[in-house]
Amino acid sequence: MMDEPRKTPTIQDVARAAQVSAATVSRVLSSPERVTEATRDRVTKAVEETGYTINQAARSLRMQRARTILTAMPGIGNPFYSTILDAVVTTATSRGYGVLVAGRLGDDPARWLSDYYQSNRADGLLLFDGFLETRKLHGITGANAQMPLVAAYDELPDPQINSVITDNLQAAERAVRHLYDLGHRRIGHISGPSRNTFPNERLVGFRKAMFEHRLEVREEWIVPGDYTMDSGLAAGRHFGGLAERPTAVFSANDEMAIGMLSALKTVGITCPRDISVIGFDDIGVAEHYAPPLTTMRQPRERIGRIATETLIGLLESEVRSREPVRVVLQSELVVRESTARLGSG
Amino acid sequence: MMDEPRKTPTIQDVARAAQVSAATVSRVLSSPERVTEATRDRVTKAVEETGYTINQAARSLRMQRARTILTAMPGIGNPFYSTILDAVVTTATSRGYGVLVAGRLGDDPARWLSDYYQSNRADGLLLFDGFLETRKLHGITGANAQMPLVAAYDELPDPQINSVITDNLQAAERAVRHLYDLGHRRIGHISGPSRNTFPNERLVGFRKAMFEHRLEVREEWIVPGDYTMDSGLAAGRHFGGLAERPTAVFSANDEMAIGMLSALKTVGITCPRDISVIGFDDIGVAEHYAPPLTTMRQPRERIGRIATETLIGLLESEVRSREPVRVVLQSELVVRESTARLGSG
DNA sequence: TGAATTCATGCAATCGATTGCATTGATCTT
């Protein structure tokens, strides 16, 4: 018996083995109830014997659907997004969908992404990249390429597009209230980047909460960041050099909080003795940082799962409803040791 | 002018617009030199006008190649792997390949993965999961499904399969030597998990280095871990409860080092005053942890890039060489503040 | 029992791109 490289079996091979037509095999696979039990068994057996696997390329071509979703995120290396991606993959896989990951987007992201759709590689898009301008997005949804799309990122997505988001305003208020409740009155903020026209949502929430608590907002206590540890480091240096420092800081994400603490520590300012810090996201290290970080935990796993389910639901429903889907999730305050009662140090 | 949903243009549409046959359009796209400049221009123009994108499903079906690679990793949420994935996506995209991410593997991972291959969804596999047993892997490479495969993970992969790895033995020795040079003689280790038959490589390197430096290896100073922060935490508690503690610890990865420090801090043991720690990988937070972590930096970006290039090279070479490819990269010692000269605290 | 209905299955067209072979016209050779 030669060990020759026999090709992978096709539906025809199965049909021959089961002594039926290819059409019947196809039916057994997709709508078994339409086939007699006897033939069904014969076919099932033949499938097993031949080791048949459906050829997705052929299937996609014929059905005009790839059973694959595309994901786009600003940086997969970022632990925040990678957790979401994990949930996306798990959910999509269990529903029989593949997950493609888009690389760094070039000059024309909309075109780049919709190419995946036009070329029949992906049926829909999960967009986790808030930096992609809404304006450019219209190239994806509008025009001739109507790629189904669910956006899931921090900042307000265009209300016209389906989205799964967390309530940043409310979360920012909770964060500030937590600091307020601990007695802090001089509160600073490291903000995320603002998009073109809109100010950063967490920054807005911060201002709103400060106003509601009748606290003074000092502009020198609001430092713009870009969600990287390095920008947190810069913010830390800024606060460290100030004559009058806030007693507590709300950072728009954990990385920047960590960067800030790292910078402050080098100039002898320790947390929570000299300054309290609350972060955002609850990334993996937050719990084990020194000190363990108080933070607003985003339900990342849920974001990923729900966004995926929403998209797949969209793909599989015949009627495309006009109303965009909007899911708003809440973040959760996780109190650890980086925030302390004022003066307790 | 109606805004009716015109379908995405096919090669036939382009052919009609350019007044040539579909065959010619195809040739302009794949081997332009075989076509007159005049027709080539006409076709190029027609492609632009129609906004034509090649239908990958049809192409895959005809060519029996999907221009897509599959990646499998134990946990995408893990920052170590997500950085690698980032590099993989960037590299693959620039070479015109898509990247599919496999979900959690079920009972029969080999079967599961090779299904992607048989079903013409992926042309090859990048395997970053060392926990997948080599024995099970043979189902992927052997049998009727000869899926091209490049493995890139810590532990010794089967020498028969292509791999991109780092030299763990050497790295472990460097780590121990660093501690030794700082005057440490009582050195402990938090190890990664051992695979069935083989002991963990970094553990082996640790023992080897200890032997070479003629240092005593105390079994109670070697704590098994599983690369999670929680297992580092447990290790920290273990060390904390010991009557005689090591003065320095080599942790098989950064997360466990962080977990350990976090546990030790709660019992008043601080780093580097009371204990020095060197980690492994140089994940993002290592630099900004308190204290900043000394670590063996793995060239994650290179691992991802080289593995991808190797796999694509394999896919595109006509002849499948019998000799497996093996690339061995070196890790780099990054000295920060978690390691200090003995007695300098 | 014969007509009507139902049901399982097969036939063949189709999805869109690629490519071996055939054809055409131009260029070269002697």
Next chain:
DNA sequence: AAGATCAATGCAATCGATTGCATGAATTCA
């Protein structure tokens, strides 16, 4: 000038699965 050579292009088969329609057998009903 006639045949040989070559380059550019078209024709048509092919990849493998799905599905509307046709067929024939079995079942139901009068």
